[in-house]
Amino acid sequence: MFAAFTRATAPRAFAAFVAAASAVALTGTLPAHAADIAVKIDNFTFTPDSTEIAVGTTVIWTNEDDIPHALAASERQFKSHALDTGDTFTYTFTQPGTYEYFCSLHPHMKGKIVVK
Numbered sequence: 597m598f599a600a601f602t603r604a605t606a607p608r609a610f611a612a613f614v615a616a617a618s619a620v621a622l623t624g625t626l627p628a629h630a631a632d633i634a635v636k637i638d639n640f641t642f643t644p645d646s647t648e649i650a651v652g653t654t655v656i657w658t659n660e661d662d663i664p665h666a667l668a669a670s671e672r673q674f675k676s677h678a679l680d681t682g683d684t685f686t687y688t689f690t691q692p693g694t695y696e697y698f699c700s701l702h703p704h705m706k707g708k709i710v711v712k
């Protein structure tokens with residue numbers, strides 16, 4: 597690729613290439629912001645009911661049911677107030693592990709977040 601550059605333009609083109617490559621390298625070393633994940637609560641079900649995410653991911657639960665639901669982690673890492681229709685609850689997972697949760701109003705409703 598560089599063989600195509602003339603002696604006059606090569607250093608400048610190479611400098612631009614290095615600058616671009618450095619920018620990419622720098623960006624690559626920054627902690628990536630994990631995309632948020634949405635979990636829907638509808639018809640007494642969490643969708644998805646089980647999902648695997650990266651450390652640092654924020655999960656946003658939205659109650660799309662017409663009755664209230666409330667989230668509680670089995671090991672008490674998080675707990676929401678009762679969510680009315682349209683309400684959301686967010687939690688950012690900063691530690692790897694398996695987080696099982698349920699609806700404290702309807703304990704048969706269960707979900708799981710696996711953080712890697």
Ligand SMILES: [Cu+2]
Nearest residue numbers: 665699701702
């Ligand atoms: Cu519920």
